[in-house]
Amino acid sequence: MKPRIAPPELQPATFTFKDTAKVADILSRYPADKKQSAVMPLLDLVMRQMAAEVKEGGGWIPEAAMEEIARICEMPRIKVFEVATFYSMYILAPIGKHHIQCCTTTPCWLRGSADIVKACEEATGCHVGETSQDKLFTISEVECLGACVNAPMVQINDEYYEDLTPERMKEIIAALKAGQDVPKGPQIKRHSSMSAAGPTTLIEEAKKAGAL
């Protein structure tokens, strides 16, 4: 999906990193002459900082931040822009507080992801690609997020919610709306990505790990 880019009237004029220690830490991971390697974690840091700063909704990356990263990483701004528009995890326009990324690739789709998307739309009152009126939710369709064993699944901000049913999806959205905590990972009685019926091999080890 083509990234939405915030219109000029929403773009802040400047952007400064608050957590300068974190910026230094990120830069220290890469050789001094290969600073541009830091572009991805810095873009992520911008989103986290913005999420804490915005009055409503979630974090996004303004153009001023991309210019700041270009300056820090000593790379052309267009190269930062290229990276930011390439990955679906970078958000370039104001977004809901909870970004529901529904996986609709084949394994999830076979396990009913279309119904999950529908459930999200019904529960939030907005369509795929839109943000809800209360600025709490934005729904996106994304490609495979790599949790196919527990399909269907969605990613909301940093967390995975797996083994969903339309009903459970609606409950999750209702809980998030109410500000309650929702258990992450599989939403049925499954440990991690083990078989849903319980372990069939390495049973002793599973017991030791407390999964049985």
Add this chain to the structure above:
Amino acid sequence: MPKLKINDIEVEVPAGTSIIQAAEQLGIEIPRFCYHDKLSVPANCRMCLVEVKGGPPKPQASCALACAENMEVFTDSEMVHKARKGVMEFLLINHPLDCPICDQGGECDLQDQAVAYGFDRSRYFEAKRAVKDKELGPLIETNMTRCIQCTRCVRFASEIAGVDDLGLLNRGEDVEIGTYISKAVESELSGNLADVCPVGALLNKPYTFTARPWELRKTDSIDVMDAVGSNIRIDARGNEVMRVLPRLNESVNEEWIADKTRYAYDGLKTQRLDRPYVRDTSGRLRECTWEEAFIYAAGKLKTLQGSEIGALAGDLVDVESTYALRDLMRALGSNTMDCRVDGADLDASEACGYRFNTTIAGLEQADAIVLIGTNPRKEAPIINARIRKAWLTKRTPVYVIGERLELNYPYTYLGAGADALEKLDIKAEKPAIIVGMGALRIDGAAVLALARKKSVVTAEWNGFNVLHTAAGRVGALMVGFAPQAPFSTKGIKAWYLHGVDNAEVFQHVIAKEAFVIYQGHHGDVGAQRADVIFPGAAYTEKAALYVNTEGRVQMARAAVSPVGQAKEDWRIVRAFSEVLNVPLAYNTHADLRKRLSAEIPAFANVGEITPVEWKPFGKEGTISATSFTSAVANYYQTDAISRASVTMANCVESFGAPLKIAAA
């Protein structure tokens, strides 16, 4: 040196040569879109796939695979054809079928290769995608729906032009070429974007919808918009120049040309002097016949002594006419002639003192480059591209004395004037010192002598360079169009001005009451002041020799004929000599060239630089403390042709005239 077989032909190539380059050496053409031999290799179009035995059993991208020992490459096998057909089918999924209304039609890589590898129908019924066009300024027309994402433009902009403005945005089927925030590509080489684009996505804007490539008559020629002498191809239809394209010359312009070279040609269609004029008693210029103009001018000159007649040669003059005019002035007994009309105090006596001795290609060998009173980005963008290349490949350090410049490579600023030159101490084996016209002011002789002293000259290296801004200057100096004694305008009652359109000449040199004969092709500054006008030919309209700043003699050919009653310039001088009763000793162009090269053998050496001895030049002396300034303030309008060009005027409006930043 790996040895390999391509289509069963054995070839040995230097290590690191890619298969596509090795095949090229054998004359085997491999289709490609993204690969360009002057740019980096991204291997993203997949059109150059070949079959390689001794590698994995799948087609390989020949542009990105280096030749290895005992490789067996097949460029024409069944596997290769199948793979390329597949690639072509993918490329055509979204490429519009608009060849009949596309300016690239007839010279389009995609069109040509689709003939070889395309299918005669489409298997796709889905809608094609459309991409919004980008605004890239007054020179480049965009049709982004036609883009096949080869990224040549992105690489050209960042590698050659040095402007990181273009990028490949988004992902998958949404991928498109874009700019950060919609803005024009600010480069003097931006016109080359249209050349590198293999499809009709980036096009020559002023040429849009004016001609088809198969209608055009192509003439190899030489550019005169700066002193680089870029090799160009002039495409004309009927008697109209339709466009100007670069021609490959590795020692001069590689395969790029600057924007003024490419786009100023529309100035050839306006403000032209197409018939002779004389100024009548009321002070107005009146059309007349050649006969009348000649008799009128000759009548005036005949009343004067030789020492009362002077001649000046402007920036765009060719060698032959300057040579003929020199002979005419000598026959008249005058020694007052000069080609340094911008006031640059060049030493005309020694060729080594006014040439770009390192040579343009030689800059790549330099281990330090010093720019003195010059902004190569505006005075010679092609030479600037070489300096950038030297910096890009070898990180050659660049030093600047003069104004602070906005260059597309980093430099160390040493100072504004002569004191910085005095202190200059570059620890390098092969430094190249480039002296611009901006450093050769009234005390130019002393600047030259000082720069000479600072230059490293050995048997295999000459680091002293003069960067000219006028295409005709070196040629005119070589034929001796310069005064033998100190130049003096005292007592000059009549001037023969050959293409002189430099406003400062009319302010400082030409006396108010002097009689002025102007020979030239544009109604510019010179024609306004003239008492008689001899209409001459522009560079596209005459076969002539030009000498670039290196001292390389190059031959231009006539692409179209002169407008109206205008004539080739040397013919005008020859005909006028007859009227003056001092007929010159040549009647044909061939005779003139023969005589010219007999007198100055360098002119027989077309395309080459004739070596000269390293001798003293300039004159040591005190240099004023004022800072050096660049000779060109407004890149887009430097001469009579570019001042008449609408495209160049649009560029000034878009990019703003001065690119310089204030001195800190």
